[in-house]
Amino acid sequence: MNSILAMPVVFPLFIGIIMLFFWQHRSIQRIINVIGSTVTLALAIYLTWYIKTSGIQCLYIGAWKAPFGIIFTADLLTMTMILVSGIIGFATALYSLGTMDETREHFGYYPLLQIMIMGINGSFMTGDLFNMFVWFEVLLISSFSLVALGGERSQLEGAIKYVILNLLSSSLFVVGVGILYGITGGLNMADLARKIPMLPNKGIINVMAMFFLVSFGIKAAIFPLFFWLPASYHTPPAAVSAIFAGMLTKVGVYALFRVFTLIFVTDIAFTHTIIIIIAMLTMLSGVLGAASQMEFRRILSFHIISQIGYMILGLGLMTPLGIAGGVFYIFHHIIVKTNLFFVSGVVSELKGTYLLKKLGGVLKLYPLLGLLFLIPALSLGGVPPLSGFWAKYTVAVAAVEKSEYLALAVSLFVGLLTLFSMIKIWNEVFWKEQKAEYAAEQQTLRQLPKFKIAMMFAPIILLAAITLFIGLYPEPFFDYANEAAHQLLNPSVYINAVLGGAQ
Amino acid sequence: MEFVLAIIVGILATSAFYLMLRRSLVKVILGMVFLGNAVNLTIFSVARVTKGFAAFIPENANTLEGTYADPLPQALILTAIVIGFGTQAFAIALFRKAFQKVGDDDLDKMNSTDIMCNEDIPGGK
Numbered sequence A: 001m002n003s004i005l006a007m008p009v010v011f012p013l014f015i016g017i018i019m020l021f022f023w024q025h026r027s028i029q030r031i032i033n034v035i036g037s038t039v040t041l042a043l044a045i046y047l048t049w050y051i052k053t054s055g056i057q058c059l060y061i062g063a064w065k066a067p068f069g070i071i072f073t074a075d076l077l078t079m080t081m082i083l084v085s086g087i088i089g090f091a092t093a094l095y096s097l098g099t100m101d102e103t104r105e106h107f108g109y110y111p112l113l114q115i116m117i118m119g120i121n122g123s124f125m126t127g128d129l130f131n132m133f134v135w136f137e138v139l140l141i142s143s144f145s146l147v148a149l150g151g152e153r154s155q156l157e158g159a160i161k162y163v164i165l166n167l168l169s170s171s172l173f174v175v176g177v178g179i180l181y182g183i184t185g186g187l188n189m190a191d192l193a194r195k196i197p198m199l200p201n202k203g204i205i206n207v208m209a210m211f212f213l214v215s216f217g218i219k220a221a222i223f224p225l226f227f228w229l230p231a232s233y234h235t236p237p238a239a240v241s242a243i244f245a246g247m248l249t250k251v252g253v254y255a256l257f258r259v260f261t262l263i264f265v266t267d268i269a270f271t272h273t274i275i276i277i278i279a280m281l282t283m284l285s286g287v288l289g290a291a292s293q294m295e296f297r298r299i300l301s302f303h304i305i306s307q308i309g310y311m312i313l314g315l316g317l318m319t320p321l322g323i324a325g326g327v328f329y330i331f332h333h334i335i336v337k338t339n340l341f342f343v344s345g346v347v348s349e350l351k352g353t354y355l356l357k358k359l360g361g362v363l364k365l366y367p368l369l370g371l372l373f374l375i376p377a378l379s380l381g382g383v384p385p386l387s388g389f390w391a392k393y394t395v396a397v398a399a400v401e402k403s404e405y406l407a408l409a410v411s412l413f414v415g416l417l418t419l420f421s422m423i424k425i426w427n428e429v430f431w432k433e434q435k436a437e438y439a440a441e442q443q444t445l446r447q448l449p450k451f452k453i454a455m456m457f458a459p460i461i462l463l464a465a466i467t468l469f470i471g472l473y474p475e476p477f478f479d480y481a482n483e484a485a486h487q488l489l490n491p492s493v494y495i496n497a498v499l500g501g502a503q
Numbered sequence B: 001m002e003f004v005l006a007i008i009v010g011i012l013a014t015s016a017f018y019l020m021l022r023r024s025l026v027k028v029i030l031g032m033v034f035l036g037n038a039v040n041l042t043i044f045s046v047a048r049v050t051k052g053f054a055a056f057i058p059e060n061a062n063t064l065e066g067t068y069a070d071p072l073p074q075a076l077i078l079t080a081i082v083i084g085f086g087t088q089a090f091a092i093a094l095f096r097k098a099f100q101k102v103g104d105d106d107l108d109k110m111n112s113t114d115i116m117c118n119e120d121i122p123g124g125k
Helices: A003-021 A026-054 A076-099 A102-106 A109-125 A129-148 A153-184 A189-198 A202-220 A228-232 A238-262 A268-291 A296-317 A320-351 A367-381 A387-401 A405-431 A436-441 A450-472 A475-489 A491-502 B002-020 B025-046 B071-102
Strands: A057-060 A071-074
Touching (some): A003 A026, A003 A057, A003 A109, A026 A057, A026 A076, A071 A076, A071 A109, A071 A491, A076 A109, A076 A238, A076 A320, A076 A450, A102 A109, A129 A238, A153 A189, A153 A202, A153 B025, A153 B071, A189 A491, A202 A268, A228 A296, A238 A296, A238 A491, A268 A296, A296 A405, A320 A367, A320 A387, A320 A450, A367 A387, A387 A405, A387 A450, A475 A491, B002 B025
């Protein structure tokens, strides 16, 4: 009776197909998209509650018993991701109503969005490595289309880099899966976790671990594999880059968390030390890249990279507190980063540009927008009492516990530089006077329809409220992250839940 | 047999990476196709090549007996071929569109997203 586990995957597909029947009817697609995203969110909330109360659940597709068939497995990490993808999907659905242009809506923006969410949820849900590759391709092909939809020159150029590097990463992933199958005879992740410690040849497992680190690393944009991200994320419309910034790299991070807590745990001293080193370099290179940029969304794109560093630092530490910090960080980061992209979209809607040089004076005209930027921005920088503070604090404490003082120093330094970048945006966009020569292109909020304004601000306020709530009342979220970390660090629970019923 | 396959995979992968590092879009797409084939052959050869033993269950038995070729890698390769075909088709369409917009298939000319912070380019905000 676990077929509800398939719902976060099947329902977006269903919605996407329904929308295809209304290809010519933009308004119907919009309504279906909002209703569909709301239902997906409700499903995600219900499922999270269900998994929280009843433990890890599996769905054996076609009643093929594990380890032979494809399975869906939901543990607390999966549910964190599904829940947050539901929230972001809902927020993006609203935001699209306010900002998406007519042409893109006519050419299948909404169906593509739903299919991408299906792919994202599928890669979180699956318990089978090859199946994860298939879900990756589902989300990639729809994200390729979304990033190129509209066909502006910058979009196409960004899309080329995005497409080539992601296809390369998929190829490496398939090779890794193929070789793992060759040496173990299994593809089910729980089955692999059981078989790998028994293999005599330890060397090849580390080689495989590196295959997966590189291939998921390209998707997660870790150092030195992140170059596609700042080249492409600032080119599509704000709604698209917001959901990309929130969800897509985090699929890679989720995959890293999954395989490096479940499958590749035989030689932690080797693999996880590499992860810690990469995490430090990722944080540094991301934040330094951001410091040199003068375009709103490019600064934010580079910050995605530096924040990924914190998450995989938590993974590299491999302590209960480190993993819990990583999970907490993912949740907080997705909400905050999507919100920042939303705000950048509103600013560009008003001022007609993303270039810091041309922007200015937003605070004087729209103090509320300034406040709504400040909440996620300071949270990203780790200012208490916002959510980012608790996330950074947890990871930092975990680093101290493990005596990784260099990682601690880097993470604190990067936090400072993050704050610097956010203050740069604040100064340039909100605080300074706009130069008169650039003031001509702008429009005021009053010129926009009321509905559009409401739909632009509603998701920003919603996500800012969640950030504030996590910041002021982090305990339930932290307890949840702790429990998720406990599950991840005790793979036997996962393995028994998947294979127990089958043996 | 594995020996021959390994050599072929090596040649395909080498030429794939060489082509993907070229600046011309056409060569990049050819490189992607080669890499896809190299990957599929790798899966085929690591999962043990068994010649002449199709995985059919005999008429009076319920399970496979004796030597048989593992059908799963073939299913994996089939899936990977189909997915690869789709993504490559998309990439060709995308590259063609980009070629039309930029007017050149040189990847070095496609750096306006990196310099747009300083200059205004057509189509960029």
